[in-house]
Amino acid sequence: MVRVGLDVDAGTGDPRLALDSSAYRLGELVYDGLVYLNNRQAPQPSLASSWDNPTPTTWVFHLRRGVTFHDGQPFTADDVVYTFETILDPSSKAPYRSLYTPIVKVEKVDAETVRMTTSAPYAPLLSYLNIGIVPKHIGEKNDGSLASHPVGTGPFRFVSWDRGSKITLEANARYWGGAPKVRGLVINIVPDNSARAAAVEAGDLDFIHSPLSPQDIARLRKSSTLVVTKMTGLGITYLNVNTSVWPLSDVKVRQALAYLTDRQAIAADIYQGMDQAATSLLTPGLWAYTNSVRQPEYNPAKARALLQEDGFTLQGGVYVKDGKPLAIELWTHSEDPNRVQAVEFLQNAWQKYGFRVKVSTNEWPTFSSAVYASKHQVALLGWLNIVDPDRLMFNQFTSSGGQNWEKYSNPVVDALLQRGRTTLDRAIRAKIYQQAAQILANDQPYDVLLYQGYVVVQSAQLHGFVPNPSGSLKTLDTVTLGGR
């Protein structure tokens, strides 16, 4: 058995309802999606062995034959239709329902073929079809049993769940992709990051991954019995800047803040190189990435010039315009010590150059509900799982976007993001997102601070795991464990 350590217990075993990262990880091991995303986030055949795109709004999926669920029942087109219809049901509790709402129809063509129709061409669709397909015959009982006793087609079969403690899975000997080489997995829930690091160091665990504290990683790197792999993940840490209230409604003030933000220092001193200083909204792991799109880089002299040109004068160490001081509030949530340190660092840095900054940290529910209601001025938070640029930009920056908490509105960006979503050609899409990202880098509704790092620490006895920046544990189905 491979002993895996995760930070939180999975909230559910039903992939449609998965919200926390552990529910995702469990879902990938027990279920299969129509596709899976490889370590460059490119969709690969999974339960769909192939697909075609006869018109820009129609997708036809040819399903893999001879696949069975862990209870022995065959997998068919009905299960696919059922899974997506229940996600799209308006009363569904699926957290990521909004990613699928462009789908207007899911139909069974025959037992091995499914057709999806979208309201308009929807380029990111395939990237979201890795969500696990659930068995209709169990799901339609509506007794919630999949949440506590998951049944999928995946490489590992669910055995038992000690709430808050561990989940035991065993190898699915009849897995269509080939049976795993290990007997099974025990997913141990060890909430404290340092305790989890100590457990892998003591040999009580074979595998742990982010979140981990930078200090622990530095120590684990020195161990001869462990292998540490570090890469850029799919998340960003950023400042959400509310553009609807003065002084931050003034683009020059936002740009001045960006010039006063030393992202390199935050990455090096607070995150000790685990996360990387960001240059724009385009994340390095994605096909749309280019390093030529750049937000203002740390340069206090430029900030000073910009504010003076904008009519601010320095009085008693604070910039003032029309009798009003340049005062802002900077918020974050208290659960993440590194983020709390980062806002304190920024408060110091910005105050040194003439801003008056009040810092406030609250627990996540309080903080997030205030940010969702746009009651903030500057808020430090993050986005995860950016498998497509659309996921980081469409709802966040279009004028009526559901996550446009910064109240940004720009018709040019609206049009670009709409085009990016409805253009299927990836090369053209890359250009569109680069253009949008450049405008946003200048306008600064987001100041992207960091590209989040992803770290895997595994026993040197564990062979064959391919780390995926998304944090996916799917390739645990191909590992071998020496000595056991």
Place this chain on the structure above:
Amino acid sequence: MLRYVLRRLAQMVVVLFGISLLVFGLLHLVPGDPAALLLGQQATAQDIARLRHVMGLDRPVWYQFVQYVARAARGDLGTSIFLGGQRVTALIGEHLPATAELAFAAMALAVAVGVPVGVLCAVRQYSMVDVVSMAVTQIGVSMPVFWLGMLFILLFSLQLRWLPTFGRGMPLPAAVLALLGGNGAPLVDSLRHLAMPAMTLALSAVVLITRMVRSAMLEVLGQDYVRTARSKGLTVRAVTYRHALRNAVLPVITIVGLQVGALLGGAVVTETIFAWPGLGQLLINAISQRDFPVVQGATLVIALVFSVINLAVDVAYAWLDPRIHYG
């Protein structure tokens, strides 16, 4: 005595109702909406509004409270919002035994160490033993639990490789049954898992009990009846244990009772460091997710346990001290 117990039980119902009302009110006053948290950052405002309706969160707060009380009176504490629709009673049933095991182990350890050391310090006041013990307990009471826990892990798991870093073995009662059946391995495993969390949790109680026993003993040892007993020619040993300790132990019982009650509420930090699947972790996660039914259910059970232990302490008083009567 029976009338007294019955009256206390009736008061308990009032206390539990009051606590339910308080917790319910607080949960609805603090910011943070379970529907929004359940759907995450990607959800739209319409999705959240729809889910609030499905969950009944758009009803008036008083109506939700009346419904909750009506169900709770029938023993139905509802289902968790976050943990896959699990029943709250089942979740508490899974987590409470782990917490109880840890709390009682820690308290047994604390009493086993704290009482003898406290007596020794009192009998040999200002001796080397007393000075060193008091210094050590002073350090112990100032040491943060998470730090102590990590030090234990570094020492016992990483350096000496004696104890496992995290988790819980077989529940103790089951492990004892296995031992009676001839298999001692599960009990050894359970105790090895229990050792570090119990020691970590016991520390603050050891300090408290040692100091309490010491000061109570010092007070009693200066009383006239102790001098009389000594002048009758009784041995120091007999006077200390039979006459002095029995009288000094009353306030200690209060402390032990209150500590057990507090520990049963969940030792959040210790449970988190050692990944001990107890009530504290369940409750803290539920609070941070605004999982209203779990918070309400867990606080209700903790309040119930606390009240019962308090009652047991008061009854124990009367039993230990014939001068105390409850009418």
